[in-house]
Amino acid sequence: MSKRTSPEQTPRIGFVSLGCPKALVDSERILTRLRSEGYGISSDYAGADLVVVNTCGFIDAAVEESLEAIGEALGENGRVLVTGCLGARPEEVLARHPGVVGITGPHQTEQVLDLVHRELPRPHDPFLDLVPPQGIRLTPRHYAYLKISEGCNHSCSFCIIPSMRGRLASRPVADVLDEAERLVAGGVRELLVISQDTSAYGSDIAYQPQVWRGSPVAARLVDLARGLASLDVWVRLHYVYPYPHVDGVIPLMAEGRLLPYLDIPFQHASPRILKAMRRPARSENTLRRIAAWRRQCPELVLRSTFIVGFPGETEEDFSLLLEWLEEAELDRVGCFEYSPVSGAAANVLPGAVPESLKRERHERFMETARAISRRRLARHAGQRMRVLVDESGPDGVVARSPGDAPEIDGVVRLPPVAGVKPGDFLEVEITGADDYDLAGLPVADPEEVRA
Numbered sequence: 247m248s249k250r251t252s253p254e255q256t257p258r259i260g261f262v263s264l265g266c267p268k269a270l271v272d273s274e275r276i277l278t279r280l281r282s283e284g285y286g287i288s289s290d291y292a293g294a295d296l297v298v299v300n301t302c303g304f305i306d307a308a309v310e311e312s313l314e315a316i317g318e319a320l321g322e323n324g325r326v327l328v329t330g331c332l333g334a335r336p337e338e339v340l341a342r343h344p345g346v347v348g349i350t351g352p353h354q355t356e357q358v359l360d361l362v363h364r365e366l367p368r369p370h371d372p373f374l375d376l377v378p379p380q381g382i383r384l385t386p387r388h389y390a391y392l393k394i395s396e397g398c399n400h401s402c403s404f405c406i407i408p409s410m411r412g413r414l415a416s417r418p419v420a421d422v423l424d425e426a427e428r429l430v431a432g433g434v435r436e437l438l439v440i441s442q443d444t445s446a447y448g449s450d451i452a453y454q455p456q457v458w459r460g461s462p463v464a465a466r467l468v469d470l471a472r473g474l475a476s477l478d479v480w481v482r483l484h485y486v487y488p489y490p491h492v493d494g495v496i497p498l499m500a501e502g503r504l505l506p507y508l509d510i511p512f513q514h515a516s517p518r519i520l521k522a523m524r525r526p527a528r529s530e531n532t533l534r535r536i537a538a539w540r541r542q543c544p545e546l547v548l549r550s551t552f553i554v555g556f557p558g559e560t561e562e563d564f565s566l567l568l569e570w571l572e573e574a575e576l577d578r579v580g581c582f583e584y585s586p587v588s589g590a591a592a593n594v595l596p597g598a599v600p601e602s603l604k605r606e607r608h609e610r611f612m613e614t615a616r617a618i619s620r621r622r623l624a625r626h627a628g629q630r631m632r633v634l635v636d637e638s639g640p641d642g643v644v645a646r647s648p649g650d651a652p653e654i655d656g657v658v659r660l661p662p663v664a665g666v667k668p669g670d671f672l673e674v675e676i677t678g679a680d681d682y683d684l685a686g687l688p689v690a691d692p693e694e695v696r697a
């Protein structure tokens with residue numbers, strides 16, 4: 247087995263580098279980063295606290311050589327992290343060597359470093375150690391945004407994000423799950439999954455699986471959601487497009503493992519306008535999909551945003567939008583009057599809608615949305631639900647239900663409750679509702695229901 251360093255000693259990493267020059271460059275990058283972070287490099291197994299094996303997976307003979315090298319490192323040291331081309335097929339590694347502490351694919355220096363940090367805490371650095379393990383956050387301590395990707399592969403005509411932030415770049419799944427774990431360890435009770443397009447997660451990296459907590463997890467929305475659900479905190483999904491594979495998260499919501507909440511930026515409902523907007527999933531039959539989701543998970547809360555007054559929007563398009571909204575019965579909606587963004591393709595579209603008409607449509611839209619919201623909230627009267635406390639003081643408690651995302655949705659108002667603080671869960675009975683918010687009374691000792 248590997249020797250362990252005492253906290254005062256420098257942790258030392260052994261390194262076995264196999265494969266082609268590209269793999270060698272990866273090895274050099276990893277070693278450079280390790281050294282710059284203060285880790286020692288050991289030239290033998292006995293002097294190492296952990297061994298990294300950078301593998302090759304090109305032909306059968308190279309795979310066998312890599313598997314043998316992993317076996318040797320495990321036998322000599324016991325604590326082995328696998329990276330490189332064979333790491334892109336974690337099942338093959340785990341089938342032969344289930345005891346490895348982690349696996350990453352090729353060109354994944356950051357992920358290797360993350361795994362090393364997890365196994366062997368980084369040596370003390372008087373500057374970096376001022377930063378807590380979960381990083382510096384601007385949100386309250388009990389909830390955090392978890393960004394799973396950057397950029398976007400769509401080309402909505404009103405948006406310039408793809409030209410600003412580039413194409414979709416998904417974070418490796420173990421990276422995201424490790425961050426989520428650190429956040430939860432740091433006191434976070436609610437994770438808000440964000441990106442430009444959450445449903446597309448992993449499509450740019452071939453859904454590459456990675457080992458997390460000893461099992462392979464694919465970089466796919468449903469698998470990621472399952473991993474996050476295992477952390478036993480509230481998990482809320484934002485910016486999801488209604489593609490068929492999203493159906494896979496609904497059972498997790500029905501089982502109470504994910505919050506029954508989906509934030510889907512529909513933007514419009516008229517096929518003509520959606521086409522002009524070049525929206526993703528515009529050809530999906532979303533009303534049918536929403537109805538099926540609600541049959542499976544009646545508690546599901548749907549949130550969305552819309553744009554009114556898009557170039558070319560006729561009264562007919564707008565009426566269609568209102569009818570669609572009534573039928574979809576979305577719980578929470580935001581609405582924006584269209585305004586051109588410098589550099590967006592929509593700027594050259596004909597049929598600009600006059601400002602006064604945009605305003606009028608905005609008002610009519612919000613009136614419809616308000617009535618739906620009131621109706622949807624009224625059904626909670628008399629129900630019991632678990633809420634998460636955001637504020638607590640002599641004037642009362644402001645909390646959120648599973649259907650309320652922070653900042654953008656409503657709240658649940660309670661009278662003052664002694665000893666309750668932000669981040670506590672309370673069991674409440676709903677006593678009333680207005681257009682957007684609920685009122686309730688606590689029904690149990692918060693200690694009994696704290697997550």
Ligand code: SF4
Binds near residue numbers: 442443
């Ligand atoms: S609005 Fe469209 S193009 Fe812009 S980030 Fe969202 S999906 Fe991508």
